Amino acid sequence: MSKKKIPQKNTKRKKKTELVTAVINFFNNNIDKSYNYKQIAADLGIKTQPEKLLLMSILDDLATDAFIIVTDRGKFKSNTRGLFLEGHFERRSNGKNFFVPEDEGENIFVAERNSKHAMNGDKVRIQMLARRKGRDPEGEVIEILERKQTRFVGTLSVQKHFAFLEMDSKILANDIFIPSDKLKDGKSGDKALVEIIEWPEKAKNPIGEVVDILGVSGTNDAEMHAILAEFGLPYKYPEKVEEEANKISDVITEEEIAKREDFRQITTFTIDPRDAKDFDDALSIRKLENGNWEVGVHIADVTHYVEEGSIIDKEGEERATSVYLVDRTIPMLPERLSNGLCSLRPNEEKLCYSAIFEMNDEAKVKKSRIVRTVINSDRRFTYEEAQDIIETGEGDFKEEVLTLDKLAKKLRAKRFEDGAIAFDRQEVRFEIDEKGKPVSVYFKEQKDSNKLIEEFMLLANRTVAEFVGRVPKSKKAKTFVYRVHDLPNPDKMQNLSEFIRRFGYKIKTGGSNTTVSKSINKLLDDVQNKPEENLISTIAIRAMAKAVYTTSNIGHYGLAFDYYTHFTSPIRRYPDMMVHRLLTKYIDGGRSVNKEHCEQECKHCSDMEQLASNAERASIKYKQVEFMSDKIGREFKAIISGLTEWGIYAEIEENKCGGLIPMRELDDDFYEFDEKNYRLKGRRTRREFRLGEEIQIKVVRANLERKQLDFTLVD
Structure with a gap:
């Protein structure tokens, strides 16, 4: 059974x-x-x-x-003991987000599901998730402490009852949803600035509203405005501020002139770029009876016209700097001031703040004074016109120009003898047609006329900083705005040393400051006119600290100055306006200002300077991609400028336009990235690609939205 x-x-x-x-x-x-x-x-x-x-x-x-x-x-x-950290959130469109601790410890992975919709740059508090052996650290955002960015730029895609903003920068994993009543009449294809107003916890997309329509995507004005908006920089000037500037009188009274030293009868001129309109510095020169030279560095007296705390001052303070894109200048001050009242135009009486030097033929300063003046410029030179006089010995005011050039060269030689570093890099510039399209590329180089102006501006800046900062040991220096440059990071210098060794160069990473700086100068001389010049110069600059504004003076390493400030460009830099006001206060016997408040101002100015620099680079990158967009399929000689696990970055030799050869294009082998030796190496063929290597590339794609060029390798 x-x-x-x-x-x-x-x-x-x-x-x-x-x-x-x-x-x-x-x-x-x-x-x-x-x-x-x-x-x-x-x-x-x-x-x-x-x-x-x-x-x-x-x-x-x-x-x-x-x-x-x-x-x-x-x-x-x-195990959560002590595992709550504060720092900043770095968002990636692929969901591989990271938390960067404030103490500069190792980055911590944050999965999208654990991000609490934190945005890129937000200050957040995270809780560490328990870590197992062999696993990367992982965290979860538990609180957003401070929002960094809520406004984003992109192109509108409008549907019947709603729209999306498709973003230019791939910081967010998802597009921004925009209800139809928040569109501000935007249409599909419009470039727009959108603010996120809500991001419900379980929603895939953030919800936003249109702040401003920037123009039709792809048009020059729209794209330039988009770059400014992307970095949080203003792209138009408030009408109220313009109106206030228009009320300022242009009359210089006899009473005002009587308070100042009168330089109107002394030979004075400006030397500026050919497209400049804001002339904020002029030079005067005359021979004294004792045989010495009197050289005046005359700077536009902006603070005479801009009252501290006024609506114009507050706008300038917020902007902190003029922004220079490829095809336009976004001024810090209204045009009536920057291009009119304060601009040291020829044959017009102008008010200045001046550093006056008595120098001998060897450019040794015998005496100096800082005074308010009135001038009348005799001539406006472009750099090219002044250079022509220096090279030929002929032209207007040739004796004055040649004397200033001779003195400037001696000042420069002394500076390098003291340990200054010569970072004279080529700058990419574009010839632009009437529609903003780049038609050719040229390179801006520092010639003698540029260096002439540079040396006297450096001398004035240093002298002003010393006037306030250099005091007897028994006295305490008053609070002031310094432009400082710290010593190079030793680790970065070591990395630079290892990197250049692959090209056959050497530098000294130890010893006195002068020894190291002279070694860097020798390197920069050695690479001149070599294919690797731009690459090595760039890497060398990255090894340096960034120059910043601060009230704590540590000197300027790159210039080899113990005291340095910015005094010579108040039309385009707010720190210079701060310096002018502090000078006036202290010359008049005033007490030291609040250091903490001044330091906050300095930090804001340093931050805005960095943003402006980033926007300038983005505009150059955009124009490079636009310039190359009609050269798809053409081949060029290029230099490998970067190597990563996702491909090879290369820079075209003839125009410095850079692009990426994606790893997928290297289909003859499986290439592995060897970070330590700066190379990609094929597993089977053992073929190597190294930084600085010359290669032949073909242009295959030009993506203007992403400001990205794609190349392929030509064997």
């Missing part, structure tokens, strides 16, 4: 990997209390004896790994 079969329950045992994941998730979701293994087993639905034994083994392993801690006999708790 056959036995009756009894139906079997589904007793499929959980795999160990599944159970480990389940236990980790349990503790990540229950961080406040302690649990024994029975409670955990019940929550996870573990009933069989083998699974219970496996659970006990996993708990022991996790305790050994410090993922969990034993709080009492047989009880376990998530």
Whole structure:
């Protein structure tokens, strides 16, 4: 007689990997209390004896790994002691977001599901999720402390009842949803600035509203405005501020002239770029009876016209700097001031703040004074016109120009003897047609006429800084705005040394400041006119600290000055206006200003300077891509300028336009990135690609929205 079969329950045992994941998730979701293994087993639905034994083994392993801690006999708790951190959030469109701790510790991965919709640059508090051996650290955002950015630029895609902003920068993983009543009459294809107003916790897309329509995508004005808006920079001037500027009188009274030194009868001229309109510095020169030279560095007296705390001043303070894009200048001050009242135009009486020097033929300063003046410029030179006089010895005011050039060269030689560094890099510039399209590329080079102006501006800036900062040891220096440049980072200098060794160059990374700086200068001389010049100059600059504004003077390493400030460009830099006001206050016997407030102003100015620089680079990159967009399929010689695990960055030799050869284009082998040796190496062929190597490329794509060129390698 056959036995009756009894139906079997589904007793499929959980795999160990599944159970480990389940236990980790349990503790990540229950961080406040302690649990024994029975409670955990019940929550996870573990009933069989083998699974219970496996659970006990996993708990022991996790305790050994410090993922969990034993709080009492047989009880376990998530290990979160001291694992709450504050720092900044870095968002990536691929979901690989990171938390950057304030103490500059290692970056911590934050999955999109654990981001709490934090935005790029937000200051956040995270809780560390327990870390297992062999795994990268991971965290979860528990609080957004400070929003960095809520406005984004992109192109509108308008549907019947709603729209999306498709962003230029791929910072967000998802486009911004815009209800139809928040569109501000925007149409599909419009470039727009959109502000995120809400991001519901369970919503995939943030919700936004249009702040401004910038123009039709692809048009020059729209794209330039988009670059400014992307960096949070203003792209138009407030009408109220313009109106206030228009009320300022242009009359210089006899009473005002009487308060100043009169330089109107002394030979004076400006030397500026050919397209400049804001002439904020002029030079005067005359021979004194004792045989010495009197050289005046005359700077537009902007603070005479701009009252501290006024609507114009507040706007200038907020902007902190003029912004120079490829095809336009976005001024810090209204045009009536920057191009009119304050601009030192020829044959017009102008008010100045001046540093006056008595110098001998060897450019040694015998005396100096800082005074307010009135001038009348005799001539406006372009750099090219002044250079022509220097090279030919002929032209208007040739004796004055040649004398200033001779003195400037001696000042420069002394500066380098003292340890200054010569970073004279080529700058990419474009010839632009009436529609803003780049028609050709040229390179801006520092010639003698540029260096003439530079040396006298440096001398004035240094003299002003010394006037306030250099005091007897028994006295305390008053609060002032300094332009400082710290010593190079030793690790970066070592990396630079290792990098250039591959090209056959050497530098000294130790010894006195002068020894190191002279070694850097020798390197920069050695690479001149070599294919790797631009690359090595760029890497060398990155090894340097960034120059910043601060009230704490540490000197300027790159210029080899113990005291340095910015005094000579108040039309386009707010720190210079701050310096003018402090000078006036201290010359008149005023007390020292509040250091903390001044330091905050300095930091704001440094931050805005960096933003303006980023926007300028973005506009150059856009024009480079636009310039190359009609050269698809053409081949060029290029230099490898960067190597990563996703491809090769290359720079075309003839025009410095850079692009990427994606790894997928290197299809003859599997290439691995060797970061230590700056190379890509093929597994099978052993073929190598190294930084600085000359290659032949073909242009295959030009993506204007992403400001990106794609190349392919030509064998």
